[in-house]
Amino acid sequence: MEHLLPRPDELAFATDLYQLTMMAAYRARPESERATSTFELFVRRLPEGRAFLVAAGLEQALAYLSELRFTGAQVDWLRTLPVFAHAHPEFFEWLRDFELTGSVDAVPEGTIVFPNEPLLRVRAPLAQAQLVETYLLATLNAQTLIASKAARVRLAAQGRTAIDFGARRAHGFGAATLATRASWIAGLDGTSNVLAAQKLGVPVLGTAAHAFIMSYEDERDAFAAYHRHYPDHCVLLIDTYDTLEGCRRAAAIGPSLKGVRLDSGDLGELSRACRAILDERGLTKTRIVASGDLNELKIAALLAEGAPIDSFGVGTELVTSRDQPALGGVYKLVERTEGDRRIPVMKLSEGKVTWPSAKQVHRVLDADGRLVRDVIELADAPAPQPPPGGRVEPLLQEVMRDGRVTAPADATDVHAARARCAAQLASLPEGLTRLEGYDPPPTEIGPALQTLADELRAARGVPDDRRPIDERKEP
Amino acid sequence: MEHLLPRPDELAFATDLYQLTMMAAYRARPESERATSTFELFVRRLPEGRAFLVAAGLEQALAYLSELRFTGAQVDWLRTLPVFAHAHPEFFEWLRDFELTGSVDAVPEGTIVFPNEPLLRVRAPLAQAQLVETYLLATLNAQTLIASKAARVRLAAQGRTAIDFGARRAHGFGAATLATRASWIAGLDGTSNVLAAQKLGVPVLGTAAHAFIMSYEDERDAFAAYHRHYPDHCVLLIDTYDTLEGCRRAAAIGPSLKGVRLDSGDLGELSRACRAILDERGLTKTRIVASGDLNELKIAALLAEGAPIDSFGVGTELVTSRDQPALGGVYKLVERTEGDRRIPVMKLSEGKVTWPSAKQVHRVLDADGRLVRDVIELADAPAPQPPPGGRVEPLLQEVMRDGRVTAPADATDVHAARARCAAQLASLPEGLTRLEGYDPPPTEIGPALQTLADELRAARGVPDDRRPIDERKEP
Numbered sequence: 002m003e004h005l006l007p008r009p010d011e012l013a014f015a016t017d018l019y020q021l022t023m024m025a026a027y028r029a030r031p032e033s034e035r036a037t038s039t040f041e042l043f044v045r046r047l048p049e050g051r052a053f054l055v056a057a058g059l060e061q062a063l064a065y066l067s068e069l070r071f072t073g074a075q076v077d078w079l080r081t082l083p084v085f086a087h088a089h090p091e092f093f094e095w096l097r098d099f100e101l102t103g104s105v106d107a108v109p110e111g112t113i114v115f116p117n118e119p120l121l122r123v124r125a126p127l128a129q130a131q132l133v134e135t136y137l138l139a140t141l142n143a144q145t146l147i148a149s150k151a152a153r154v155r156l157a158a159q160g161r162t163a164i165d166f167g168a169r170r171a172h173g174f175g176a177a178t179l180a181t182r183a184s185w186i187a188g189l190d191g192t193s194n195v196l197a198a199q200k201l202g203v204p205v206l207g208t209a210a211h212a213f214i215m216s217y218e219d220e221r222d223a224f225a226a227y228h229r230h231y232p233d234h235c236v237l238l239i240d241t242y243d244t245l246e247g248c249r250r251a252a253a254i255g256p257s258l259k260g261v262r263l264d265s266g267d268l269g270e271l272s273r274a275c276r277a278i279l280d281e282r283g284l285t286k287t288r289i290v291a292s293g294d295l296n297e298l299k300i301a302a303l304l305a306e307g308a309p310i311d312s313f314g315v316g317t318e319l320v321t322s323r324d325q326p327a328l329g330g331v332y333k334l335v336e337r338t339e340g341d342r343r344i345p346v347m348k349l350s351e352g353k354v355t356w357p358s359a360k361q362v363h364r365v366l367d368a369d370g371r372l373v374r375d376v377i378e379l380a381d382a383p384a385p386q387p388p389p390g391g392r393v394e395p396l397l398q399e400v401m402r403d404g405r406v407t408a409p410a411d412a413t414d415v416h417a418a419r420a421r422c423a424a425q426l427a428s429l430p431e432g433l434t435r436l437e438g439y440d441p442p443p444t445e446i447g448p449a450l451q452t453l454a455d456e457l458r459a460a461r462g463v464p465d466d467r468r469p470i471d472e473r474k475e476p
Numbered sequence: 477m478e479h480l481l482p483r484p485d486e487l488a489f490a491t492d493l494y495q496l497t498m499m500a501a502y503r504a505r506p507e508s509e510r511a512t513s514t515f516e517l518f519v520r521r522l523p524e525g526r527a528f529l530v531a532a533g534l535e536q537a538l539a540y541l542s543e544l545r546f547t548g549a550q551v552d553w554l555r556t557l558p559v560f561a562h563a564h565p566e567f568f569e570w571l572r573d574f575e576l577t578g579s580v581d582a583v584p585e586g587t588i589v590f591p592n593e594p595l596l597r598v599r600a601p602l603a604q605a606q607l608v609e610t611y612l613l614a615t616l617n618a619q620t621l622i623a624s625k626a627a628r629v630r631l632a633a634q635g636r637t638a639i640d641f642g643a644r645r646a647h648g649f650g651a652a653t654l655a656t657r658a659s660w661i662a663g664l665d666g667t668s669n670v671l672a673a674q675k676l677g678v679p680v681l682g683t684a685a686h687a688f689i690m691s692y693e694d695e696r697d698a699f700a701a702y703h704r705h706y707p708d709h710c711v712l713l714i715d716t717y718d719t720l721e722g723c724r725r726a727a728a729i730g731p732s733l734k735g736v737r738l739d740s741g742d743l744g745e746l747s748r749a750c751r752a753i754l755d756e757r758g759l760t761k762t763r764i765v766a767s768g769d770l771n772e773l774k775i776a777a778l779l780a781e782g783a784p785i786d787s788f789g790v791g792t793e794l795v796t797s798r799d800q801p802a803l804g805g806v807y808k809l810v811e812r813t814e815g816d817r818r819i820p821v822m823k824l825s826e827g828k829v830t831w832p833s834a835k836q837v838h839r840v841l842d843a844d845g846r847l848v849r850d851v852i853e854l855a856d857a858p859a860p861q862p863p864p865g866g867r868v869e870p871l872l873q874e875v876m877r878d879g880r881v882t883a884p885a886d887a888t889d890v891h892a893a894r895a896r897c898a899a900q901l902a903s904l905p906e907g908l909t910r911l912e913g914y915d916p917p918p919t920e921i922g923p924a925l926q927t928l929a930d931e932l933r934a935a936r937g938v939p940d941d942r943r944p945i946d947e948r949k950e951p
Binding site: 002003004005006007008009011012014015016017018019020021022023025026027029030060061063064065067068075078082083084086087088127131134135136138139140142143144146147166168169170171172173174175176177178179180182193194195196198199200201205206207208209210212213215216226227230231232233234317321322323326327328329330334337346406413 | 477478479480481482483484486487489490491492493494495496497498500501502504505535536538539540542543550553557558559561562563602606609610611613614615617618619621622641643644645646647648649650651652653654655657668669670671673674675676680681682683684685687688690691701702705706707708709792796797798801802803804805809812821881888
């Protein structure tokens with residue numbers, strides 16, 4: 002019986018086979034081995050229904066990059082593959098001693114990002130940079146996907162509590178735990194997932210299930226028993242039989258009743274009726290919790306109609322990002338070196354330009370700290386001027402140098418990331434915080450990058466049949 | 477730097493908090509502790525676009541159930557939670573010694589199932605059965621979701637090769653690995669995921685990326701180099717510049733060229749043109765591989781228009797089950813005991829009946845081995861009569877007794893499961909193998925189950941306000 006949970010010491014195999022076959026070929030070419038290549042990981046287009054993304058997953062990416070080793074057993078197994086029958090033995094010796102020696106820049110977790118903005122940049126020999134593509138994409142795609150969805154839930158719920166209830170619907174428990182992390186970064190208030198809560202230091206929350214209520218003959222006995230056990234944390238699920246009668250029975254507990262939970266029916270109407278029942282009995286501090294296939298649009302609609310709901314439990318829709326269950330992050334070569342010469346790489350196909358060379362994103366904020374625009378510029382070009390009283394902040398920072406993690410703790414700490422995301426959400430112009438009908442991404446290309454791109458375009462002496470196509474999504 | 481990959485020894489925490497708070501309350505009631513409860517895990521309705529489901533994930537479920545222990549550190553951590561401030565110390569002592577003593581029946585992996593058919597049944601004391609709900613749902617939901625999608629890809633691709641290319645788009649690498657397993661069970665032919673392939677003993681496949689081609693000045697040099705390295709496994713990616721020119725350049729390799737890969741453009745048109753180029757040069761055995769945001773409907777359309785594609789790489793759409801990214805499996809109490817008395821539990825709300833008591837699914841096959849119908853019946857009632865020359869097979873079998881795994885190896889072995897799924901796909905009537913416009917599920921309720929349900933309905937002496945509502949999705 003195999004749990005099939007990947008172990009940290011076997012993550013060198015967390016890659017696509019073609020990365021390994023390409024590595025063997027690169028290794029046999031001294032020029033590609035000596036050369037440094039620069040890859041950037043970014044999202045080319047926003048999924049429909051997303052005005053922005055929230056970068057997440059960097060801690061797991063750095064844990065992977067910094068500990069990446071092949072075990073002897075893995076190398077032996079590779080040698081048995083028919084595809085490697087003719088591979089040079091030196092390749093396998095090299096794998097046994099493999100360590101990443103490259104350097105990495107990235108945006109800190111919780112940063113709001115837009116299309117074409119690098120979330121992460123790897124500078125390393127080609128074979129190294131190629132190997133890590135798959136895991137980096139899987140890790141950053143997954144958490145950024147969920148953090149971006151969770152941020153919408155956060156915006157929709159306004160000041161109300163919003164909790165991750167999705168463990169049972171995520172794509173396995175590994176995905177559930179990543180979803181909790183991403184949701185916390187994006188500002189949700191806790192989770193029902195005990196393992197994730199313990200690992201992350203996130204509040205763990207829960208009430209009771211219908212099975213508990215139904216294990217008693219009488220709902221009142223179930224309520225009394227739950228209150229006896231959890232006198233200071235008594236949130237009662239009231240919709241097992243008749244919701245309003247359940248609410249009255251729960252209210253009989255008295256003012257120590259912390260909350261009632263609705264999990265079905267018309268949540269707007271029921272919450273208003275429950276609020277009236279509770280208030281009538283003086284239980285003005287008893288909270289109303291709602292759950293049941295909620296998403297950000299339903300939450301916004303409930304609050305717009307004045308539903309007096311204090312806390313939302315969000316499950317399936319959150320942890321699978323149900324309306325957009327995949328993020329199309331890509332990892333593209335943007336520069337290579339030949340000797341001392343840096344050669345920017347640019348894909349030029351119609352409508353799918355990949356911007357060349359290593360880049361920085363300069364966030365321009367006005368005097369009130371509000372986001373004005375992002376300028377995507379060559380990493381070594383000057384930053385744009387700040388507006389009067391405002392400032393300009395670079396988003397990418399060094400997180401790994403020569404194979405050693407150099408990230409400041411707050412780049413990956415979930416609580417720091419959460420604070421960063423909250424501040425950045427607050428800095429967004431209103432046109433980007435709408436759930437629907439939001440503005441396009443406020444990004445522009447810096448002058449140095451534009452000039453380089455224009456030069457490369459103009460100087461494209463390569464014949465038309467050498468123009469690379471673009472936007473590759475799968476191995 | 478934390479990988480955030482769940483470890484097998486910490487899976488007791490892979491649950492929702494409310495399971496633990498309910499457990500503490502159950503423990504304090506001797507009658508609920510002594511009583512045996514029976515829960516069934518099933519899917520109430522098929523997601524749109526699915527004519528059937530393929531059960532998968534049982535091996536991971538049994539690994540979890542059989543090894544489930546709380547570590548001392550976990551129990552200590554629970555004691556620090558404010559919600560447990562008033563919990564009886566006996567509860568924590570009991571957790572330290574916790575072992576599952578229950579019994580489990582399940583359908584073997586790779587079995588085709590329909591709504592309301594139990595995939596798994598747990599009989600255990602209530603507190604035990606409650607704890608395991610979250611992980612069982614996460615595990616079986618996730619793999620059954622992907623296996624059911626993969627089966628559609630299998631049907632669409634007909635006899636052609638179909639490969640899992642989705643690692644970078646799954647919800648983290650744990651999800652990627654589960655997706656490979658589920659896809660293999662459902663009949664795909666291999667994966668690009670090295671870790672999953674090694675763990676599962678599944679063929680690992682791949683070609684090369686555009687980065688490899690572009691690391692050479694001239695596409696011809698890249699092709700020659702790849703062929704030199706992989707003379708017997710040379711599949712060349714030909715669409716980096718001009719696809720048809722790429723095909724001609726690849727064809728110059730000669731008959732040892734194993735294949736060409738298309739990853740963009742009109743795959744139908746390009747594959748026909750490439751086939752002509754290859755055939756003209758006598759490369760009639762060189763295969764054409766296609767990839768790029770494929771799903772079962774696109775594959776079916778390509779084959780319907782006669783595209784000479786031999787192999788399909790499927791990524792994002794497969795591993796996220798993009799059109800239906802969540803499966804709504806539920807885990808419901810269907811029976812409890814009081815002393816020697818077995819009390820069937822039935823939810824009676826309008827339109828959402830949960831069928832009571834422990835059930836068996838009898839699959840009725842005709843003389844040609846073709847599925848006629850499934851009869852969902854009480855587990856201890858007689859099986860239906862087979863049609864002339866046909867047979868009846870029970871789907872659920874014992875897989876765990878008194879906490880020990882008793883499953884035959886072929887219930888969870890991925891290769892046995894794959895063979896089972898293939899046989900069952902072949903046994904489906906044509907009306908269920910269509911990708912669109914398929915027939916409704918061929919299930920019926922057996923007479924004993926129907927009688928019991930009618931009796932419970934009629935005898936529902938409970939007042940209307942005691943009628944439980946149904947279909948709970950989140951904690």
